[in-house]
Amino acid sequence: MTRRQLAASxxxxxxxxxxxxxxxPDVLTQARAALLVAASPQxxxxxxxxxxxxxxxxxxxxxxxxxxxxxxxxxxxxxxVVHSSARxxxxxxxxxxxxxxxxxxxxxxxxxxxxxxxxxxxxVRRGRCSPAHLQTAAATFTGRGARRARxxxxxxxxxxxxxxxxxxxxxxxxxxxxxxETDIRFYDDSGRLRRRLDAGDRRTRTAVEYDGRHxxxxxxxxxxxxxxxxxxxxxxxxxxxxxxxxxxxSPGTTVDRLRRIFRQRGIPVGPPRDEWRRYFPGRQ
Numbered sequence: 001m002t003r004r005q006l007a008a009s010x011x012x013x014x015x016x017x018x019x020x021x022x023x024x025p026d027v028l029t030q031a032r033a034a035l036l037v038a039a040s041p042q043x044x045x046x047x048x049x050x051x052x053x054x055x056x057x058x059x060x061x062x063x064x065x066x067x068x069x070x071x072x073x074x075x076x077x078x079x080x081v082v083h084s085s086a087r088x089x090x091x092x093x094x095x096x097x098x099x100x101x102x103x104x105x106x107x108x109x110x111x112x113x114x115x116x117x118x119x120x121x122x123x124v125r126r127g128r129c130s131p132a133h134l135q136t137a138a139a140t141f142t143g144r145g146a147r148r149a150r151x152x153x154x155x156x157x158x159x160x161x162x163x164x165x166x167x168x169x170x171x172x173x174x175x176x177x178x179x180x181e182t183d184i185r186f187y188d189d190s191g192r193l194r195r196r197l198d199a200g201d202r203r204t205r206t207a208v209e210y211d212g213r214h215x216x217x218x219x220x221x222x223x224x225x226x227x228x229x230x231x232x233x234x235x236x237x238x239x240x241x242x243x244x245x246x247x248x249x250s251p252g253t254t255v256d257r258l259r260r261i262f263r264q265r266g267i268p269v270g271p272p273r274d275e276w277r278r279y280f281p282g283r284q
Contacts, residue, residue, distance in 0.1 A: 017037065
């Protein structure tokens with residue numbers, strides 16, 4: 001096969017590595033390509049690429065990350081970052097990769113607090129680890145990012161359906177508002193799940209929900225949400241609905257709005273904090 005034939009029938013993932021494919025390469029293919037670049041039998045997938053391989057949510061990057069044991073020669077190639085790491089790998093989907101908790105700890109060095117909690121929540125949702133597992137791992141972690149890892153691990157929760165639910169919760173926490181109970185579930189007499197709320201306070205029957213664009217794009221989902229809201233209103237629940245703009249465009253207005261509603265509903269509210277401004281700058 002000539003180079004011209006290779007280029008015509010394949011996609012170059014990184015320099016010198018091609019895959020025969022008509023579509024965009026999936027994360028497993030990217031992981032295998034990155035391991036070929038490392039050219040070591042002891043190489044393993046790590047950092048952002050490991051998180052994506054686990055199906056977790058992590059900030060996007062154009063680089064593919066792999067690691068090799070200390071003392072191993074690290075090959076350099078555009079688009080692939082080869083780290084030196086003493087961590088042990090595990091096998092996942094047929095490739096060696098850092099375990100989920102170690103992936104979380106590695107990324108504590110590179111991503112901010114909110115993105116790290118988003119990562120932790122998504123790892124838990126995918127069943128890769130538990131909040132307690134992340135807390136235990138972070139407790140003995142030392143080095144760069146250790147304090148951030150411990151704080152983020154303590155804020156990871158089970159039952160979080162989306163990154164925006166996490167961001168909504170972190171906006172509350174970092175502004176001094178109550179975190180609220182996460183993933184409130186209601187069951188019928190037969191033990192079947194009837195309804196769910198992202199977060200709320202059962203005592204005052206107050207809830208905060210994030211409503212993504214996909215909800216209004218499907219008429220059936222929209223109608224179901226209307227019926228569900230009426231059921232909650234019949235039981236005197238106050239549901240505060242947040243959308244993307246409330247988090248990314250006008251977080252300050254959102255904080256003031258939630259503080260006012262919580263006080264009206266009898267939820268104890270602590271003194272205001274400004275830490276949220278670092279992670280939610282807004283665009284107003």
